[in-house]
Amino acid sequence: MKLERVLPYVKTLLKSSVSPGDTVVDATAGNGHDTLFLAQLVGLTGKVYAFDVQEEAIEATRLRLGEWQECATVIQDGHEKITQYVTNEISAAVFNLGYLPGADHSIITKPNTTIQAITGCLDLLKVGGIIVLVVYHGHEGGDVERDALLDYLQTLPQSFVHVLKYEFINQQNHPPFVVAIEKMKHLT
Template sequence: MKLQRVLQYAQSLLTDAIQEGDIAVDATAGNGHDTLFLANLVGDDGYVYAFDVQKEAVDATLHRLLDNALEHRALVLKDGHENIAKYVTKPVAGAIFNLGYLPGSDHSIITKPNTTITALETLLQLLKVGGIIVLVIYHGHDGGAEERDEVLRFVSSLPQKHVHVLRYEFLNQQNSPPFVVALEKVKEMGNK
């Protein structure tokens, strides 16, 4: 077995958690790669909700889905992930965030700790037991270290009897390499 790269590992975790017919969330649609990946996992009976605040990201994601004839499996929303609760009401099997900025676009438009944490709180309530939230944390840009630190502080404070939190990273890579934080819901949050 060889070590999986960060994005391979993120996809592996989602593949284990999401089955055909499930609901999934791409909290940062970006160029649509994760939305397409999730649309393939949920099948024709499942559904993906994809969020992005940038029109170019929404357009790129819609085109990627159309090019693969999977647009019927997803709703791509030009809205922030902090508003997930406005659109998603059914239990979620898996979700992914790519924290940072949209590659090839305005690097001043970045994900922010307050909206990311709001989205995480919402998703933890919606997440099925056994469901997974994957965060791919890119932190080598202006504002990235602040978001990384606040998100890590938040997830580290989650009660272990309800949520298992994993960090997966390569320690000897240069230039602030991205890493994965995965949250697995093991028990409903309201139960004692």
């Protein structure tokens, strides 16, 4: 197949923006898959900051990192607080919106904190850097976050960022989609 599925497409986007030695953010560490992938991209000279509010996500991420723990800082806190921990310029950030698979489905990402986190990442993002969001919206509250997110992103000036929505439109049951935000210049 020539059209990449959602999760492989996320990796393609991240690979195109992240180099060894970079600083990056996993805003929703979850089970640590993206944190590990980012750690492998930045290498031992880079830094990954991974955030999650749930202790089980933090533990799963640390366990998954294994030998890559040296280049990752795993933080049990909300992604809206990214700028309290990260001060370096970042080349990329990744978000998986929704709930932690296999955990309490009532603990979900929320529109206000997600938008605050994206705004913080945009401030830290280098020109040419990318923020990639996987929007899972088939759960209770997911449609509210999806709509608020898309409304917010449509207000961003196109001279500042390019925003792409990548989705399969003929799939059933609220398939996730990708939003990619590429920073074109610093907002003055």
